[in-house]
Amino acid sequence: MNRRELLQGMGAVMMISAASGVEAQGGDAGGPVYELRIYHTYEGKLEPLLKRFREKETKIFERLDMHGVGYWTPNDEPLKGRTLVYMLRHKSRAAANENWARFTKDPEWVKLKAETEANGAFVEKHDVTFMTLTDFSPKL
Amino acid sequence: MNRRELWQGMGAAAILPFVSGETAARAASGETVYELRIYHAMEGKREALVARFRDHTDALFKKHGLKPVAYWNPTDDPVKGNTFIYILKHPSREAATANWKSFHDDPEWIKVSTASEAGGKLVEKVDSTYMTLADFSPIV
Numbered sequence: 001m002n003r004r005e006l007l008q009g010m011g012a013v014m015m016i017s018a019a020s021g022v023e024a025q026g027g028d029a030g031g032p033v034y035e036l037r038i039y040h041t042y043e044g045k046l047e048p049l050l051k052r053f054r055e056k057e058t059k060i061f062e063r064l065d066m067h068g069v070g071y072w073t074p075n076d077e078p079l080k081g082r083t084l085v086y087m088l089r090h091k092s093r094a095a096a097n098e099n100w101a102r103f104t105k106d107p108e109w110v111k112l113k114a115e116t117e118a119n120g121a122f123v124e125k126h127d128v129t130f131m132t133l134t135d136f137s138p139k140l
Numbered sequence: 141m142n143r144r145e146l147w148q149g150m151g152a153a154a155i156l157p158f159v160s161g162e163t164a165a166r167a168a169s170g171e172t173v174y175e176l177r178i179y180h181a182m183e184g185k186r187e188a189l190v191a192r193f194r195d196h197t198d199a200l201f202k203k204h205g206l207k208p209v210a211y212w213n214p215t216d217d218p219v220k221g222n223t224f225i226y227i228l229k230h231p232s233r234e235a236a237t238a239n240w241k242s243f244h245d246d247p248e249w250i251k252v253s254t255a256s257e258a259g260g261k262l263v264e265k266v267d268s269t270y271m272t273l274a275d276f277s278p279i280v
Binding site: 033034036050053054058068069070071072073074075076079084085086093129130131132133134135136137138139140 | 274
């Protein structure tokens with residue numbers, strides 16, 4: 001290999017590593033993702049929803065490697081009394097999809113959901129946003 | 141008024157301000173509230189908005205006692221290109237109001253805000269949701 005070929009080779013290596021670096025920042029390639037979930041409940045269903053989270057659902061999350069960062073209830077109208085806000089952390093964006101697929105089929109969850117929603121569904125609508133921490137964010 | 145009546149009167153006078161003082165103190169100190177803020181940026185302005193947070197807003201928040209829990213970038217379309225999300229932790233709702241006011245009145249913020257929006261507004265809309273941690277939540 002002459003000097004020119006060597007330099008061309010080095011250039012290619014540098015470009016590849018730069019390109020994969022950019023890809024890694026995109027979120028798909030790995031690194032934790034945070035999932036913000038906002039549940040809008042049917043009339044009178046926030047309390048039973050909270051009870052299900054408190055007693056069972058959060059434990060199923062943890063068993064399936066879906067880490068609960070925080071669970072909140074809004075203080076003001078119009079969300080007060082009918083909304084649950086929570087955040088999960090997954091090992092990666094791909095892991096998030098796998099985790100939810102496992103959760104949805106999990107026998108304990110399937111049974112729990114059927115039992116608790118025998119008299120009607122709890123959640124009318126949910127908003128889901130996957131996110132990564134910004135470079136200047138405090139660590140969580 | 142005899143001596144006994146006098147003492148009773150003093151007792152009531154002593155107790156009343158104590159009780160009302162305590163209630164007022166509790167209401168004023170309140171409890172920790174979290175504020176979820178979702179910024180919808182003007183077309184093409186998301187990066188400028190995030191840069192303003194990185195370079196200025198975050199430091200000004202800290203100066204005014206506004207404590208960021210974390211800042212996030214959404215990873216998925218359609219919100220990826222126009223949304224920025226963060227959570228603040230306030231010692232109470234009253235502190236949130238007072239700290240936001242001192243932030244907005246800060247000449248440095250007014251200068252930063254004006255300079256960064258010389259070419260047009262950065263933010264179309266902010267959704268602010270005040271929330272309390274659920275009793276089963278991890279502490280954030």
